[in-house]
Amino acid sequence: MIEWIDSHCHLDGFLKKGELVSVLQKAEESGVHQMIAIGTEPYDWDINHDLKLEFPSRIDYTVGMHPCYVKPGWHKLVDKLKAYFHKAQKPVALGEIGLDYYHLPIDQSEAEAHKMEQHDAFEAQLAIARELDCPVVIHSRDAFEQTLHMIDNSEINWTKIVVHCFSYSSEQIKQIIKRGGRASFTGIVTYKNAPNVKKALIEQGVDRLMIETDSPYLSPEPHRGKSNQPAYVADIGLKCAAYFGLEVETFAQKLAENTRSFFGLDKLN
Numbered sequence: 379m380i381e382w383i384d385s386h387c388h389l390d391g392f393l394k395k396g397e398l399v400s401v402l403q404k405a406e407e408s409g410v411h412q413m414i415a416i417g418t419e420p421y422d423w424d425i426n427h428d429l430k431l432e433f434p435s436r437i438d439y440t441v442g443m444h445p446c447y448v449k450p451g452w453h454k455l456v457d458k459l460k461a462y463f464h465k466a467q468k469p470v471a472l473g474e475i476g477l478d479y480y481h482l483p484i485d486q487s488e489a490e491a492h493k494m495e496q497h498d499a500f501e502a503q504l505a506i507a508r509e510l511d512c513p514v515v516i517h518s519r520d521a522f523e524q525t526l527h528m529i530d531n532s533e534i535n536w537t538k539i540v541v542h543c544f545s546y547s548s549e550q551i552k553q554i555i556k557r558g559g560r561a562s563f564t565g566i567v568t569y570k571n572a573p574n575v576k577k578a579l580i581e582q583g584v585d586r587l588m589i590e591t592d593s594p595y596l597s598p599e600p601h602r603g604k605s606n607q608p609a610y611v612a613d614i615g616l617k618c619a620a621y622f623g624l625e626v627e628t629f630a631q632k633l634a635e636n637t638r639s640f641f642g643l644d645k646l647n
């Protein structure tokens with residue numbers, strides 16, 4: 379039986395639309411028995427925590443302040459974030475956190491102010507991650523050097539770091555691997571117009587590879603243009619196995635092992 383894990387998805391939208399049960403059913407049918415619901419702001423931290431209570435063997439979760447959702451007053455939320463790590467059902471990582479210089483306000487001075495705020499919130503959350511010694515999910519867009527520099531400065535052990543939705547080059551992934559970190563890949567690797575991301579995937583190899591949908595965004599081929607969902611991580615996996623010229627079942631098993639060991643997930647019975 380082929381088994382995939384979606385290492386990064388957002389489930390709150392499906393819950394809101396009353397689609398979660400059918401989305402989980404579809405995932406099950408595609409061999410996706412486990413997934414990680416990723417936090418972006420206080421709104422989804424509670425949702426993700428409650429999903430873990432409701433589906434303990436299928437859903438794990440993280441909490442973190444996404445750079446695009448950092449707002450004035452974020453300082454007050456840091457203690458709230460920490461408190462989740464003392465609950466009975468703990469997050470498996472802190473994230474997604476990082477820097478996003480792609481989605482910035484058009485006004486130059488507003489953009490600069492937001493960059494500063496992103497920087498401060500990222501730094502504060504890296505310090506918490508270091509204190510907790512937990513895995514960290516990094517979101518980084520158009521800010522590679524700055525992201526690398528800040529993680530280096532945090533003195534977090536790079537083996538705890540995953541740069542999710544990797545969209546940089548094969549040269550840049552070398553710098554992550556060299557430090558002991560890793561990248562996870564979305565449906566972008568299935569797009570014909572993203573050869574650099576495919577090259578980066580090959581450069582990293584399968585040793586520490588993880589894949590993800592980042593649903594509801596970024597549907598892989600052949601579902602491009604439609605809303606994404608965890609079931610489609612199987613399509614990403616099939617494509618990646620073909621890129622590496624590996625037999626699908628062995629490849630899927632290796633990725634599931636990588637994901638479980640990185641996030642400390644329990645194996646399904």
Ligand SMILES: [Zn+2]
Pocket residue numbers: 474516517518542543
């Ligand atoms: Zn992200």
Ligand SMILES: [Zn+2]
Pocket residue numbers: 386387388416474592
């Ligand atoms: Zn995400």
